[in-house]
Amino acid sequence: MEKKKLITPKAAALLLLLLLLxxxxxxxxxxxxxxxxATVERDGAPLFTQDLRALSGPVQKDFPGADGHTVVIxxxxxxARFVSSTCPDKTCVRTxxxxxAGETALCLPARIALRLEGDQGFDAATx
Amino acid sequence: xKNTCARTAFTGLLGALALALSFLESLLPPxxxxxxxxxxxxxxxxxxxxxxSVGLPCALFLAVLKGGFAFLGRGAAAGAMSLSGGxxxxxxxxxxxxxxxxxxxxxxxxxxLTHNAAQLAVARAMTSQAVVFYIPALLVFGVLTGxxxxxVLKLSLPPxxxxxxxxxxxxx
Numbered sequence: 001m002e003k004k005k006l007i008t009p010k011a012a013a014l015l016l017l018l019l020l021l022x023x024x025x026x027x028x029x030x031x032x033x034x035x036x037x038a039t040v041e042r043d044g045a046p047l048f049t050q051d052l053r054a055l056s057g058p059v060q061k062d063f064p065g066a067d068g069h070t071v072v073i074x075x076x077x078x079x080a081r082f083v084s085s086t087c088p089d090k091t092c093v094r095t096x097x098x099x100x101a102g103e104t105a106l107c108l109p110a111r112i113a114l115r116l117e118g119d120q121g122f123d124a125a126t127x
Numbered sequence: 128x129k130n131t132c133a134r135t136a137f138t139g140l141l142g143a144l145a146l147a148l149s150f151l152e153s154l155l156p157p158x159x160x161x162x163x164x165x166x167x168x169x170x171x172x173x174x175x176x177x178x179x180s181v182g183l184p185c186a187l188f189l190a191v192l193k194g195g196f197a198f199l200g201r202g203a204a205a206g207a208m209s210l211s212g213g214x215x216x217x218x219x220x221x222x223x224x225x226x227x228x229x230x231x232x233x234x235x236x237x238x239x240l241t242h243n244a245a246q247l248a249v250a251r252a253m254t255s256q257a258v259v260f261y262i263p264a265l266l267v268f269g270v271l272t273g274x275x276x277x278x279v280l281k282l283s284l285p286p287x288x289x290x291x292x293x294x295x296x297x298x299x
Contacts (some may be wrong), residue, residue: 042257043253086291092163104258106250
């Protein structure tokens with residue numbers, strides 16, 4: 001292994017290409033328009049959808065997750081975020097607020113995904 | 128027999144080092160613009176060294192050890208993520224190190240990207256396909272951390288090889 005080179009010009013070019021591809025996709029996602037609805041999924045199935053345009057201020061809702069975990073999600077006209085969770089590592093809470101269509105936050109222990117969507121014509125909160 | 132004892136002890140040392148590096152990076156603050164939970168993957172340096180210099184069983188043992196500790200410390204979801212990423216990236220790095228002439232930095236990148244891909248697949252199985260949102264950030268971060276892994280390993284190899292030769296002296 002000690003005889004292996006650090007990097008070759010061909011490999012450097014390929015890695016640069018990968019880096020540019022990833023950066024381009026990242027910037028494209030960041031340029032997405034603001035969200036109009038937020039969907040909460042558990043085990044891959046939609047659990048709740050909130051039309052963000054119908055809200056006048058922040059609203060918090062509890063969602064039961066897998067393995068006895070519970071998460072609290074806050075919906076507001078600007079977006080949505082995990083406020084708290086009974087999971088051990090709180091990665092979902094540290095994700096912070098989602099603002100743009102397509103943005104996603106996950107709570108793996110509770111198997112809950114929070115996803116923002118663009119304009120799809122929602123006009124009410126639906127279960 | 129002596130060689131087996133030395134190999135077992137050395138594997139234990141590498142395991143302790145991998146766990147210490149994992150713990151160390153868990154103390155670092157989250158990096159901006161990155162998916163929450165994304166880490167530098169410092170312990171991948173140890174896995175890559177083990178895969179290249181000690182052998183596949185030792186490297187796989189390290190992946191299972193890290194997965195076991197993640198399971199005990201942070202629950203089943205973290206354990207599944209760590210185990211899947213660790214085992215797949217170890218297999219890929221071992222294959223690239225032993226079966227190809229690819230240089231160290233791309234091998235580090237290969238390990239980092241397969242680690243991320245396996246974790247993404249587990250996250251997809253546990254939640255929904257919304258996880259694809261994380262692909263671009265994980266691609267960029269995987270390339271950067273993989274480059275770092277390859278660089279640090281290249282710099283650490285000379286002293287590590289000296290140590291290995293002392294522990295496993297060539298037959299006279």
